[in-house]
Amino acid sequence: MPNHLDDDTLNEYLDSALDAARRAEVDAHLTACVDCAARVEKLRLLFTAIESAPHAPLHRDFSASVVAALQERHQPAPVLLPQLRVAFAMQAIVALILFAFAAPIAMQALPVSETPQFTQQVFDAIADTLAEWSASLALARQTVTNAASALNDLPLPALSLLALSLGGLAVTLMWLVGNGLLITQLNRRPTQQRI
Amino acid sequence: MTDPGGDASDRDLTLHARRGETEAFGELVRRYQTSVFNVCYRLTGERREAEDLAQEAFIRAYERLANYDLDRPFGPWMRRVAANLCLNRLSIQHPPEAVIDEEHDKAEEGEPETIREQAERAESVRAAILSLPPHYRAVIELRHFEDMSYDDIASALKIPLSAVKSHLFRARKILAEKIGHELH
Numbered sequence: 562m563p564n565h566l567d568d569d570t571l572n573e574y575l576d577s578a579l580d581a582a583r584r585a586e587v588d589a590h591l592t593a594c595v596d597c598a599a600r601v602e603k604l605r606l607l608f609t610a611i612e613s614a615p616h617a618p619l620h621r622d623f624s625a626s627v628v629a630a631l632q633e634r635h636q637p638a639p640v641l642l643p644q645l646r647v648a649f650a651m652q653a654i655v656a657l658i659l660f661a662f663a664a665p666i667a668m669q670a671l672p673v674s675e676t677p678q679f680t681q682q683v684f685d686a687i688a689d690t691l692a693e694w695s696a697s698l699a700l701a702r703q704t705v706t707n708a709a710s711a712l713n714d715l716p717l718p719a720l721s722l723l724a725l726s727l728g729g730l731a732v733t734l735m736w737l738v739g740n741g742l743l744i745t746q747l748n749r750r751p752t753q754q755r756i
Numbered sequence: 757m758t759d760p761g762g763d764a765s766d767r768d769l770t771l772h773a774r775r776g777e778t779e780a781f782g783e784l785v786r787r788y789q790t791s792v793f794n795v796c797y798r799l800t801g802e803r804r805e806a807e808d809l810a811q812e813a814f815i816r817a818y819e820r821l822a823n824y825d826l827d828r829p830f831g832p833w834m835r836r837v838a839a840n841l842c843l844n845r846l847s848i849q850h851p852p853e854a855v856i857d858e859e860h861d862k863a864e865e866g867e868p869e870t871i872r873e874q875a876e877r878a879e880s881v882r883a884a885i886l887s888l889p890p891h892y893r894a895v896i897e898l899r900h901f902e903d904m905s906y907d908d909i910a911s912a913l914k915i916p917l918s919a920v921k922s923h924l925f926r927a928r929k930i931l932a933e934k935i936g937h938e939l940h
Contacts, residue, residue, distance in 0.1 A: 572925045576899065578906055608931050611900045614881040616794045623807065624785035627814045631778040634815075 650741035659728040766830040799842040801886045831884035884934040892927035
């Protein structure tokens with residue numbers, strides 16, 4: 562009998578990793594060699610033992626946590642909290658009111674002597690430019706001009722600097738409250754659920 | 757949303773899951789969580805870590821469902837995803853030494869003698885695998901449980917073909933020494 566097959570060859574034989582010619586040679590050898598046939602059979606039993614090892618038991622069903630994690634990752638954009646909507650609306654309302662009171666005061670406070678009819682000049686320039694682009698935009702010029710006039714006709718409220726400061730403070734507080742709520746809501750949403 | 761029940765095929769469940777129906781994917785998780793967990797357990801040797809990795813593997817698989825070939829069985833693909841995840845994790849961190857969870861994996865008391873012997877034998881095989889060094893466990897897992905070729909293993913582990921053979925044959929030799937007396 563020629564030399565026995567080495568262990569590597571037996572492993573590759575059972576792994577079906579030999580080419581056809583070499584496999585035929587090994588088959589022929591195993592038919593004739595009792596020792597190598599016994600060795601390959603022992604190796605085959607080892608393969609069976611490894612592959613037939615039963616699964617370790619899994620003591621809990623984690624499908625629910627996987628589904629929850631997936632839903633967390635793929636949920637639609639969060640809807641704003643009702644408190645947040647109210648805060649944003651209040652911010653906008655307070656800001657508009659403050660602007661309505663502050664604009665005439667600011668216009669009056671402008672140094673008129675240094676920049677005479679500044680606002681009117683700006684509006685005219687804008688209107689002229691629009692008119693040059695298209696005759697149809699002439700209406701816009703009239704509208705803008707009317708708006709400027711109406712703004713000038715507004716009665717000036719008797720607001721002091723203190724009142725304006727209080728208004729600004731109110732807007733600031735509303736802004737802080739609104740953004741605080743927004744940050745709180747964002748922090749409440751974990752980026753990745755621990756599973 | 758439709759409600760694919762437990763009778764739906766893997767293919768149907770996968771199609772539903774691709775449309776964003778996470779409950780359908782949950783059914784796939786229920787079907788394959790044990791085998792996927794075992795892939796992770798054999799590769800990490802640590803039960804808690806294996807559970808975490810198995811769940812992470814399912815989430816990763818869900819994200820990659822678009823790349824999954826529906827004509828191929830889901831189970832092997834899913835286990836391959838888990839194996840890759842574990843191998844990546846093992847390659848970036850020092851793996852813990854395998855500690856078998858004796859408390860949970862022992863055969864139950866009061867079982868008939870033959871069943872208990874079989875369970876003990878199976879447990880010794882599993883223990884022998886888990887006692888291997890991580891790089892040996894990896895080649896055993898990929899060759900014997902994922903049915904990968906030498907070339908595929910070399911590619912997955914990013915090691916030369918000669919190293920695959922060396923690790924695999926050496927691992928088998930160690931296993932034969934540990935459990936050889938039980939082979940019959």
